[in-house]
Amino acid sequence: MKTDMMTILSRDPVWCAQRLLGSELTVMLDGHRVRVKIVETEAYHQSDAASHSYKGRTPRTDVMFGPPGHLYVYFTYGMHYCMNVVTGPEGEGSAVLIRAVEPLEGWEALRSRRPGLSDVQLTNGPAKLCKAMGIDMRWNGTNLQSGALTLHLQPALAADQIIHTTRIGISQAQEKPWRFYIRDNPYVSK
DNA sequence: CTCTGGATTGAC
DNA sequence: TCAATCCAGAGG
Numbered sequence: 001m002k003t004d005m006m007t008i009l010s011r012d013p014v015w016c017a018q019r020l021l022g023s024e025l026t027v028m029l030d031g032h033r034v035r036v037k038i039v040e041t042e043a044y045h046q047s048d049a050a051s052h053s054y055k056g057r058t059p060r061t062d063v064m065f066g067p068p069g070h071l072y073v074y075f076t077y078g079m080h081y082c083m084n085v086v087t088g089p090e091g092e093g094s095a096v097l098i099r100a101v102e103p104l105e106g107w108e109a110l111r112s113r114r115p116g117l118s119d120v121q122l123t124n125g126p127a128k129l130c131k132a133m134g135i136d137m138r139w140n141g142t143n144l145q146s147g148a149l150t151l152h153l154q155p156a157l158a159a160d161q162i163i164h165t166t167r168i169g170i171s172q173a174q175e176k177p178w179r180f181y182i183r184d185n186p187y188v189s190k
Numbered sequence: 191c192t193c194t195g196g197a198t199t200g201a202c
Numbered sequence: 203t204c205a206a207t208c209c210a211g212a213g214g
Contacts, residue, residue: 075208077209127199
């Protein structure tokens with residue numbers, strides 16, 4: 001039910017980041033259905049100095065402040081895209097970065113965008129998975145409930161299946177333990 | 191307008 | 203260890 005997903009994602013991004021582990025994303029790629037499982041996430045709250053939304057709403061972060069359940073995509077280092085699930089109530093700039101996914105279906109479509117790599121290397125990083133799944137700025141603001149890219153929530157994982165660590169690649173708020181991943185999952189980033 | 195640094199990746 | 207490659211955001 002639509003309202004279920006909205007209700008769940010309107011909560012705090014630290015909670016949502018854990019809740020999203022194990023859930024699935026599906027997208028059509030070259031006419032093939034691609035389905036992946038979220039295995040690693042990071043939470044970015046508006047009050048968090050490491051978040052793009054920390055200094056308030058800007059053109060880039062506009063969708064972070066919009067309704068939950070939409071996709072926030074950003075371009076970085078002059079060549080990479082990363083994707084987030086917008087969380088929190090509308091008006092609050094929070095999101096969950098998808099850092100790694102495990103392919104479940106549509107391997108060939110993913111491989112065609114990242115040729116010559118092992119299964120594990122295909123989607124074990126935030127920019128890698130966007131490349132493999134064909135996600136770029138055109139997808140910014142996509143509604144994940146009903147668009148060409150959809151999120152399918154799965155039951156919450158047991159707490160003992162979730163590992164907490166500090167986030168990767170940030171220079172602010174490095175102490176916050178807001179990176180989460182599924183224990184023993186080989187598709188988690190290095 | 192100029193300047194700085196980036197929620198990364200892959201090559202050396 | 204470091205370059206790639208370009209843009210967002212801040213400050214003048």
